[in-house]
Amino acid sequence: MSAPAQTGLIVPVPQSEPVVGRHRAALDPSAAWGIPAHVTVLYPFLPPGQVDDEVLAALRSLFAALPRFETALSRVDWFGSEVLWLAPEPEEPFRRLTQAVLDRFPSAPPYAGAFDDVVPHLTVGDRAPLPELRAAAAGIAPHLPIRSAVGTVRLVEGTTGEVAWRTVAEFPLGA
Numbered sequence: 001m002s003a004p005a006q007t008g009l010i011v012p013v014p015q016s017e018p019v020v021g022r023h024r025a026a027l028d029p030s031a032a033w034g035i036p037a038h039v040t041v042l043y044p045f046l047p048p049g050q051v052d053d054e055v056l057a058a059l060r061s062l063f064a065a066l067p068r069f070e071t072a073l074s075r076v077d078w079f080g081s082e083v084l085w086l087a088p089e090p091e092e093p094f095r096r097l098t099q100a101v102l103d104r105f106p107s108a109p110p111y112a113g114a115f116d117d118v119v120p121h122l123t124v125g126d127r128a129p130l131p132e133l134r135a136a137a138a139g140i141a142p143h144l145p146i147r148s149a150v151g152t153v154r155l156v157e158g159t160t161g162e163v164a165w166r167t168v169a170e171f172p173l174g175a
Contacts, residue, residue, distance in 0.1 A: 004157040007051055007168065008043035009059075009101060011094070011150055012036045013122055016073055019143040020086070020124050023136040027084070027125030033158055034165045039071075039088055039122050041097045041153055045108050048157050055105075056155075056169055062100055063153050063171040069093040072145035073122055076137045084133045085121035086140070094120035097153065 016037045024031040031037075046055060071093065073086040088094060098110055098118055110118040124140065125133045152172050158165030 002159055002162065004048045004166075005159040006043075007045040007048055007155060007157045009041040009045050009097075010035070010038035010043075010154050010156060011041060011097070011152070012038045012154055013073065013146070013148050015148045016086070016122060016146045019140055019146060020122070023124050023140065027128040027132060027136060028123050029126060029161070030123070030165075033160075033162060035156065035158075037122055038154075039094055039120050040110075041094070042101045042105075042108060042110050044112060045101075045155070046105065051155070051157075051168065058104060059101075059153075059155065059169070060171050062104055063097075063173050066097060066100060066173050067093075068149065068151045068174045070147065070149055072147045074145040076124075076141050076144070077121070078137075079119075081130055081133075082127050083123060084125040084128075084137055085123050086144070086146070088120050088122065089145075091120045093150065 020037050024037060071088045074089045075087045077085055077087050102109060125136055150173065152170045154170050155168040156165050157168050
């Protein structure tokens with residue numbers, strides 16, 4: 001296994017695992033890499049070699065200044081027919097987290113700047129066979145909403161396509 005090549009900032013949503021866990025295991029490659037069910041704050045973040053004590057302190061301070069919040073994964077949605085995801089409501093607190101990190105670290109735009117609008121979401125399946133994604137959507141919908149208290153942001157590192165992404169640090173909100 002190679003050294004970690006990427007980092008990301010995520011909000012884990014462990015309350016969703018009983019509903020989405022088996023679907024993610026089959027349909028979302030990031031689950032196999034050890035990344036839990038989550039809403040992405042910013043990916044990719046800085047290369048691992050640039051994440052030093054100063055960056056960690058800046059993240060700690062940034063997230064401590066933002067309030068904790070309640071959310072609910074309230075509906076199933078799609079990006080085209082390739083990505084099945086759950087929508088958090090309200091989405092605005094997630095957008096504020098992303099914007100705060102981007103304001104502090106403008107060299108790390110979400111998804112490397114690939115999208116004009118970064119939609120907060122919890123991925124269930126990504127580029128899996130459409131019938132399997134549809135079956136997962138039908139199986140998940142009756143269990144929504146999934147409510148969660150958001151109190152931390154997690155910095156993870158790893159290499160896309162490989163297992164064993166790991167947590168580097170957790171940052172409490174509103175500390």
